[in-house]
Amino acid sequence: MERSFDLAIVGAGIVGLAHALAAARRGLKVVVVDRDAQANGASVRNFGFVTVTGQQAGATWQRARRSREVWAEVAPKAGISLVHAGLCVASRRPEATAVLEAFLATEMGEGCELLRGEALTKRFPFLAPGQEAALWSPNDLRVESREAIPLLAAHLERDWNVSFLRQATVRGIALPTIVTSAGALRADAAIVCPGDDFTGLYADELKRAYPALTRCKLQMLRVRTAASGPDLPCAVMSDLSLVRYLGYAELPEAAALRARLEREQPAQLANGIHLIAVASADGSRVVGDSHHYAATPDPFGQDAVDALILDEYEAVFGARPPIEARWLGTYASLPDRPMLRETIAERIRQVIVTSGTGASTSFAIGEETIAEMFG
Structure with a gap:
């Protein structure tokens, strides 16, 4: 591998890969350096849900829209399957329906519709009785993360001549020299995408600038259904999601819903639980999730938290499925901003994406960064 580049990217998660694509499309010679043999962090431990609907109004929503466009364009070229598209947000409380009605009145509700009664049952026959209404949005995509991220990296290497140096730790950057555990590289510019590892490059700068920067731990489940293929035509959320996703939660109408949920589902709120359920090609479903925050999250899942997630799943789908697999995810988190782009x-x-929206916003963030750095 030739060891002189226009741009070196540290980190081969979705944020790093998105920057690599944006740079390669501008004709830059790119190398991506990563300490692991393959993606192992948040990028492969999530739902693969490219979420537009419900993202915070403004920049995050706009980035999600652009990133969805890039996913739709790149996926067939990279051999990535789009497992399903769209989103159903089921509401079983009038306060939740009021939030959905308010959302429809914003620009973010364009193309969406609210279904009730027979129309609800016909469109979403998989929902359990007792749902008052459901929002349908056509604006979202789902990929299988554990397959999509390696395929995206292979696409960058094969079709865009991006070089990868794996199992190599970057020890220091003094452009044009980048010192790694596998030897030195030369690059005219560098972008560091560390995910939720704040102890490496520029750790002191991060700690000084963002003392509230921490990590979020998620509990995730894969459950087994009787289907032999994808048995949901879209992603599914519920009432709890409407006080979690800021595109809904920042609407005035969400206050009444939160007050009722604090009375009726305090344990779910205390554990940061809301429901996302997505289908996989093998007939299983990925279900989650919870949110617990710490500088160093413990590595242990709790059965009680899984049970709370499945309580909400059962309220929406009417059955409690067997669990096939459990795992933990982590991501960087800041309470007051969705991402950081620091000029070192x-x-x-x-x-760093600090809101758990890497799959949904990284392609747009990458384009912004490359445009800002290279004109």
Whole structure:
């Protein structure tokens, strides 16, 4: 591998890969350096749900819309299957329906519709009785993360001539020299995408600038259904999601819903639980999730938290499925901003998604960073 590049990217998760694509499309010679043999962090431990609907109004929503466009364009070229499209947000409380009605009145509700009665049953026959209404949005996509991220990296290497240096730790950057555990590289610019590892490059700068930066731990489940293929035509959310996703939760109408949920489902709120359920090609469903925050989250899942997630699943789908697999995810978190893009030096940036929206917004963030650095 030739060891002189226009741009070196540290980190081969979705944020790093998104920057690599944006740079390669501009004709830059790119190398991606990662300490692991393959993606192992948040990028492969999530739902693969490219969420537009419900993202925070403004920049995050706009980035999600653009990123969805890029996913739709890149997926067939990379051999990535779009497992299903769209979103159903089921509401079983009038307060939740009021939030959905308010959402429809915003620009983010364009193309969406609210279904009740017979129309609800016909469109979403998989929902359990007792749902008052459901929002349908056609604006979202689902990929299988554990397959999509390796395929995206292979596409970048094969079709865009992006080089990868794996199982190599970057020890220091003093452009044009980048010192790694596998030897030195030369690059005119660098972008550091560390995910939720804040102890490596520029750790002191991060700690000083963002003392509230922490990590979020998620509990995730794969459950087994009787189907032999994808048995949901879209992703599914519920009432709890409407006080979690800021595109809904920041609407005035969400206050009444939160007050009722605090009375009726305090344990779910205390554990940061809301429901997302998505289908996989093998007939299983990925279900989650919970949110617990700590500088170093413990590595242990709790059966009681899984049970709370499945309580909400049962309320929406009417059955409690057997669990096939459990795992934990982690991501970087800041309470007051969805992402960081720090200028370390004239030709060095550090980029971190701090809201769990990496799959949904990274392609747009990558385009912004490359445009800002390279004109």
